[in-house]
Amino acid sequence: MEKIEEGHFPPKKAESEAASVQVETDNPAKKLARQLDFTGGVPGQALTVSLQEHANQIIQPEPQLQQHILLMPMQQAPVLPPQPLIRPLSMQSSSEAKDGTPKKPKQCNCKHSRCLKLYCECFASGIFCDGCNCANCHNNVENEASRQEAVEATLERNPNAFRPKIASSPHGTREEREEAGDGLVLPKHNKGCHCKKSGCLKKYCECFQANILCSENCRCMDCKNFEGNEERQAHFHGDHANNMAYLQQTANVAITGAIGSSGYGSPPVNKNRKIQELFSGSMIKDPVHRLGQFQQENQIKASVPPSLLSSIPGTRVSNAAALGPPKLNYRSLLADIIQNHDIKELCSVLIVYAQEAAKILSDEKDASLKQAKHHRKASYPSSGVGKVLRDDCSTGIQAESIMVDDSRLDGADVSAERPISPGTLALMCDEQDTTFTAAAAPPNDLTSLSNNTSSQLPHGQGRAEIYPELESIVLAQTRDCLKKLITLGEIKEKKCSLMVRDTDSGRQNNVSSNGIVNTVPPPPPPQQKVDSGTTAANTTRPKVHPPDGK
DNA sequence: GAGTTTGAAACT
DNA sequence: CAGTTTCAAACTC
Numbered sequence: 001m002e003k004i005e006e007g008h009f010p011p012k013k014a015e016s017e018a019a020s021v022q023v024e025t026d027n028p029a030k031k032l033a034r035q036l037d038f039t040g041g042v043p044g045q046a047l048t049v050s051l052q053e054h055a056n057q058i059i060q061p062e063p064q065l066q067q068h069i070l071l072m073p074m075q076q077a078p079v080l081p082p083q084p085l086i087r088p089l090s091m092q093s094s095s096e097a098k099d100g101t102p103k104k105p106k107q108c109n110c111k112h113s114r115c116l117k118l119y120c121e122c123f124a125s126g127i128f129c130d131g132c133n134c135a136n137c138h139n140n141v142e143n144e145a146s147r148q149e150a151v152e153a154t155l156e157r158n159p160n161a162f163r164p165k166i167a168s169s170p171h172g173t174r175e176e177r178e179e180a181g182d183g184l185v186l187p188k189h190n191k192g193c194h195c196k197k198s199g200c201l202k203k204y205c206e207c208f209q210a211n212i213l214c215s216e217n218c219r220c221m222d223c224k225n226f227e228g229n230e231e232r233q234a235h236f237h238g239d240h241a242n243n244m245a246y247l248q249q250t251a252n253v254a255i256t257g258a259i260g261s262s263g264y265g266s267p268p269v270n271k272n273r274k275i276q277e278l279f280s281g282s283m284i285k286d287p288v289h290r291l292g293q294f295q296q297e298n299q300i301k302a303s304v305p306p307s308l309l310s311s312i313p314g315t316r317v318s319n320a321a322a323l324g325p326p327k328l329n330y331r332s333l334l335a336d337i338i339q340n341h342d343i344k345e346l347c348s349v350l351i352v353y354a355q356e357a358a359k360i361l362s363d364e365k366d367a368s369l370k371q372a373k374h375h376r377k378a379s380y381p382s383s384g385v386g387k388v389l390r391d392d393c394s395t396g397i398q399a400e401s402i403m404v405d406d407s408r409l410d411g412a413d414v415s416a417e418r419p420i421s422p423g424t425l426a427l428m429c430d431e432q433d434t435t436f437t438a439a440a441a442p443p444n445d446l447t448s449l450s451n452n453t454s455s456q457l458p459h460g461q462g463r464a465e466i467y468p469e470l471e472s473i474v475l476a477q478t479r480d481c482l483k484k485l486i487t488l489g490e491i492k493e494k495k496c497s498l499m500v501r502d503t504d505s506g507r508q509n510n511v512s513s514n515g516i517v518n519t520v521p522p523p524p525p526p527q528q529k530v531d532s533g534t535t536a537a538n539t540t541r542p543k544v545h546p547p548d549g550k
Numbered sequence: 551g552a553g554t555t556t557g558a559a560a561c562t
Numbered sequence: 563c564a565g566t567t568t569c570a571a572a573c574t575c
Binding site for chain 1: 557558560
């Protein structure tokens with residue numbers, strides 16, 4: 001639902017009627033207010049966002065047009081609003097070349113409307129006809145009176161008649177903004193389209209024409225103008241202009257610091273479609289299925305290594321092309337930095353360090369405990385041990401683990417345990433499942449490592465004490481790795497920023513599937529590669545590779 | 551370029 | 563508000 005901001009947009013009906021009485025006679029203030037309607041925006045309205053994100057939709061007023069607007073009877077205000085003019089949808093698309101270069105303004109061909117109805121694109125956009133092919137045109141200075149009446153009548157019918165149809169709206173609801181994605185503002189048609197036969201993939205559709213996705217405002221049937229639709233992707237396939245706009249848009253997001261996840265757009269949830277789906281159950285109309293399809297695509301994008309993704313035929317072009325300028329499919333700048341094998345490597349390192357730390361710490365604890373045991377020369381109940389250990393622990397989870405450990409202290413199944421907290425254990429188990437077992441030749445066999453670790457802790461004593469220290473070490477390692485990733489991401493961000501500027505200046509760049517310059521990642525800092533033999537206790541040095549060349 | 555299709559706008 | 567008509571752009575041939 002569109003909300004009209006009071007004070008910005010006058011023509012509620014009563015006001016419109018009141019204004020119509022005095023039209024052309026007095027009250028220039030009201031004229032000024034109405035004039036703003038024609039300019040297609042509201043001062044202060046975040047059209048600049050649209051300007052940035054959809055530069056192909058919004059054109060700076062051409063001198064000729066500006067002059068016409070200045071001449072408009074409704075726009076004899078002393079100062080023109082500063083924001084750019086938004087031309088009607090069809091004129092936007094047809095008055096620009098694919099590369100965004102403004103062409104000659106489109107001329108209407110009206111025959112029966114006298115160019116005094118919204119059928120006329122010139123009238124709808126608030127400009128005089130000039131050089132048009134229209135017949136019996138009244139949208140000119142000579143017919144100012146009749147034109148003014150038409151304007152009033154139009155505004156009476158629809159106070160927003162001269163507002164831009166496409167809103168990228170920070171003024172929208174919070175839900176809409178969240179729906180659009182984190183920090184991104186996706187434009188949508190204020191009223192939505194009502195297409196029935198075009199599938200919203202032809203210029204008949206105002207959404208398609210404006211190069212935006214259909215939204216929940218639309219009441220179209222059999223809509224294919226949603227993210228992830230193959231037919232829609234086919235329409236954009238090979239559209240260089242779209243790719244470039246997408247490239248810049250992606251870069252814009254990156255530059256604004258959106259390093260992270262989930263900038264993906266979401267498919268429109270069309271009310272009408274929902275209704276349709278209740279009766280049809282058609283796969284293509286099913287938002288759940290479509291959402292699933294879309295999510296699946298994104299999951300593929302997210303899970304497949306970028307190198308693989310870009311190598312998949314069709315993936316590269318269709319993704320970028322399908323998105324088009326207004327539709328941003330955001331990929332992290334780290335996507336090309338963090339490779340799958342890096343993740344595995346990182347996990348391996350963490351595990352190895354965990355084991356190494358466990359070994360060191362457990363040796364110390366083991367020795368001291370043995371010494372204590374020896375002095376006492378008496379067996380004490382396991383609860384007593386638990387109590388002692390609990391005194392050293394701070395978390396309930398750890399205490400719980402201790403009890404489990406205690407119950408097994410005298411058991412023979414010590415080898416099955418690892419001196420790691422449950423959370424770490426779970427992570428390692430996951431890694432065992434997903435990383436190492438999946439690898440054809442795992443660099444680190446977790447099973448053997450686990451056994452080794454177990455053997456390093458023959459008695460399982462003192463495990464509780466080493467948990468905090470152990471996790472501290474592991475976390476420190478993780479932190480260092482993340483720091484490096486951040487650094488790499490920042491480097492790439494800078495490169496991306498430079499690339500955008502270079503793109504504007506016409507420099508040819510090799511662009512990857514995510515619209516980011518496909519440059520060789522910056523060489524890792526010298527300290528990234530760590531020599532072997534580093535001890536786990538040495539947390540100050542960043543480590544990527546495990547010790548001993550693993 | 552003529553004819554057809556399409557969907558927004560206008561009208562009832 | 564829904565259905566119908568009018569209209570002009572988009573599209574096809």
